Amino acid sequence: MIDRRLFLGGASLAAATPLLGAIAAPEGSRLLRPASATTNLGALPVSVTNDSGRYGDDEVLVYIVGTDLTTGRHCRVDADGTPHPVSLDDNTDDGYTDYSIPLGALPDDMTLPYMSGRIYLALGGKLGIRIVEDGDGNPALQLPAGWVEDDDAFDVLHDTVEFTHNEDGMFCNTSMVDQFSVPIGIRLTGDADQSTGFLLPGGRDAIFETLSADPVFSPLVFDDHRVIAPGHALDVGLFPNDYFDPYVDRVWSRYTDTDLRVTTNAGTFTGRVQGDELLFDGGVAPIPRPTTRDVFFCDGALAAPNDGITGPVAAIVGAALNRSTLADIAEQPTDDPAGFYLDEIANHYAAVFHEHTEDGKAYGFAFDDVADFASYVQDHAPAGLEITLTPF
Template sequence: MITRRRLLGGLTAGAATTLGLTQAGRALGAPARPGASAPSAAGIPLHLVNRSGAFANSSVWVYLVGNDGTRQVHVTPDGELRPVALADNGPDGFTDYAIPLAASGTTTLRLPPMSGRIYTALGGKLKFKAVQDGNGKAALAYPAGWVSGDPNYGVVHDCAEFTFQNGGMYCNTTMVDMFSVPLAITLTGARQQTTGTLKDGARAAVFSAVRQAEGFDRLVIDDKRVIAPGHGLDSGLFAADHLAPAIDEAWSAYENKDLTVTTDAGTFTGRTRGGTLNFTGPRTVSFGKPSTRDVLFCDGTLAAPNDGVLGPVAAVLGAALNRSTLAGHAHQPTTDPAAFYQQRLTNHYAKAMHAATRDGKAYGFAFDDVGGFASYIEDPAPTEITLTLTPF
């Protein structure tokens, strides 16, 4: 399975870190597959459907931005793939890559082969600034709705991620950074699949659930968005040690008994010694006790290199800590969703997102694909893709 963690370089080369201090570096990537045919240079239809019920088509704009493998690019309303250029910044200092929706009904664009994001902006346009990256290439500073000083903070917006290359489409609706606009993706090709669809009234339910969870309330920004707790931590809206007792409990649980983690590489057996969780198995791997930030960002001591060994073990541990299953389940990964988020100290943001979706799948944190619980779909022979703004 290709995940949003697989090719972190899909957009990172040339991604800017100014303004919102963010990168477009987590969009899906897909390595070439033997025998895969290249998609048509003409691309495939991208249908945009506004069923938000809160904003008319005239108040919705879409942005197709990303990377074509060598450079940062954007898509024009007529489906042309153009490189980002510093000269694209207007008198206000920002580009205008906005694509308006049709006056009514479905808007259909041509999606060329690329890796990127589909941003939706409601009630106002987004401000993408073309900047020069560290290699002297033109890049984009992406919106960061979790940063109060970002020029897009006041705009209701969200995005879906995709990679369309090597004959296949790989896409997800992501809540890893924040949640604002209910989005659903339908992918048609070898078969038809849909993910991301929220239950009726679920947007309000997410806002309410996060607001009521102990320590999570400040992550709700009016009716605009809910910020993921990792970004909330960095912004001073979430306690840096919030998950520390749960992490301590999980690490202590394996001082006198074995923890087994099974991945495609085999089974790893671990014990905690001196604050370090040491595994033997196909290879010896070790993990220092993570911080709350490490768990929420699935980074730091839980960083997952794409090596097929250490990375998958880190992902399983990170998922178990976010889902609060590590201390009580000595055989990982835990795949029964009924066991997830049952402890007081858990990732209530991710819990709310999963409770909101019709299929129970969401990308509430970066390792949410462990066990197949992410709002992710792929197709080896796509013919069209539809992004729907579902009811608020």
């Protein structure tokens, strides 16, 4: 089981709040230029194709930022595919960096070095990325916060592909955990040929329309710019902070006198509610009664340590709460999507993305990888990554 926050490989990005050879690029794509494998360890070819139908290549900017896995330092990648450590001196653009690579001006191809981070695609404007000092005084990336109206790039449509590329392979996903603005699909080739993240025709419009029509979730929609995740909306007073309380009450009531059985790679653990805690056998740490914010962020009471015991159990409980399966199904995890999000109280923000993707997969919340429903692909002998801006 993969926790996306752990899969990102310890990038610790500061938020504002083996190569098998080149692959053929799709027609109309712009490939980012490869450096030699001796220069850029890993050197995985990456292509970016603009099928948006709304923005020309000269209006699309690419940013590749994260942690250089050979040095452990925050870095940005240039159009030659070379990583450079970030510096406070990079803040030269009205207090921001300009790490953008115009899609229309890209050379023929490009590669990714060994690193963990994000590929941002911005349409119609620049992103506000600053370099700040971290707690140890090292230069660190302060990345855009698309859910913050005062963020410098709030009015710029942008989205990301998250990835970790190292000697074990390529691990990547699209994500709506924080916000959704731009429809993006990814294809990873190598030992296998895998694609994910692609929306059904008209999917973006359907997502915006569905959420706009929901009286509780409609405040998440900001014009045609983006929809923000309900946890972030909660933090700024746009979403009820007690939304999940009635559902959690039902869960707590049921498992006061009924066993909850959670199966992970480490075995099956049995839990019962005692007071304000869900207590399991087998060395699992107690899970306190979660708040609505805990459920949406899969944190707090549902924090999942990378210990192989408590972490997987907490992730499964968190996913079952978001999918509204926990109150009715005492054997978790469940893997039939037809039974997800059926309750009036559920993460309907996440549900709408699954409904409108070709493969039914999306990263609508941090534990959406439970039972393999996340828009995530991996390959241990990657040959190339293709990123597509899909039609709006």
